[in-house]
Amino acid sequence: MRLDRFVSRAAGVSRSQARALIRCGRVAVAGSIVSDAGRALAAAEVVELDGRPIALPQATYLMMNKPVGLLSARHDDYQATVLSLLPASLASRVHIVGRLDKQTSGLLLLSGDGRWSHRISSPRHNCPKRYQVELAEDLTADAEDRLAAGILLRGEPAATRPARIQRLAPNRVQITVTEGRYHLVRRLFAALGNRVVFLHREAVGGLSLDPNLGSGQWRVLSDQERVAVLEPPASASPKKA
Numbered sequence: 001m002r003l004d005r006f007v008s009r010a011a012g013v014s015r016s017q018a019r020a021l022i023r024c025g026r027v028a029v030a031g032s033i034v035s036d037a038g039r040a041l042a043a044a045e046v047v048e049l050d051g052r053p054i055a056l057p058q059a060t061y062l063m064m065n066k067p068v069g070l071l072s073a074r075h076d077d078y079q080a081t082v083l084s085l086l087p088a089s090l091a092s093r094v095h096i097v098g099r100l101d102k103q104t105s106g107l108l109l110l111s112g113d114g115r116w117s118h119r120i121s122s123p124r125h126n127c128p129k130r131y132q133v134e135l136a137e138d139l140t141a142d143a144e145d146r147l148a149a150g151i152l153l154r155g156e157p158a159a160t161r162p163a164r165i166q167r168l169a170p171n172r173v174q175i176t177v178t179e180g181r182y183h184l185v186r187r188l189f190a191a192l193g194n195r196v197v198f199l200h201r202e203a204v205g206g207l208s209l210d211p212n213l214g215s216g217q218w219r220v221l222s223d224q225e226r227v228a229v230l231e232p233p234a235s236a237s238p239k240k241a
């Protein structure tokens with residue numbers, strides 16, 4: 001990492017302010033004053049500002065039980081976003097990992113760790129997401145086969161990846177998908193001639209939503225949970241009823 005970037009993140013200042021601190025001789029690396037803002041830092045090198053060691057802030061990992069009615073966005077001029085549920089000091093340090101639309105509730109992840117987020121949201125990692133769905137009409141008999149085969153959605157160049165469902169009631173199912181296309185679950189059931197009236201995300205990867213989190217509540221992930229998100233669940237896809 002470049003020295004100016006490190007100082008910017010560790011001291012909580014802008015990149016230009018970090019470069020000014022370095023030019024003024026206020027930054028030392030391994031005990032020696034450094035004036036080169038572009039100097040590459042080794043992992044074990046100690047950086048000091050005005051004689052005191054500074055370090056990068058620890059990455060934050062959160063789960064939230066997103067309520068219906070909030071946008072999964074950092075800011076919107078007209079509507080409230082999920083970040084409004086966090087203290088401002090915390091909201092400024094995280095980004096949203098895999099969005100949920102305004103009318104969808106359930107498990108939403110937030111973090112300041114870009115690599116972790118990429119592992120979850122990148123299409124090539126096939127991270128499964130499980131949802132509870134209530135439909136306007138009873139599900140058709142061929143739904144499992146059609147979803148497993150993939151569906152070519154309107155305006156898309158390729159069919160969807162296989163999705164798996166478990167019937168819970170004639171018009172209520174659990175569905176697991178492994179991609180993040182726009183309004184994917186709603187569009188899948190629309191292609192089957194149905195309409196989603198309730199959509200709630202239960203799990204991402206091997207991590208399920210904490211049942212003790214009320215709507216709009218959030219908490220920090222444990223180390224075990226942070227790793228579990230990146231692992232497939234014990235049952236990677238629901239079995240057919």
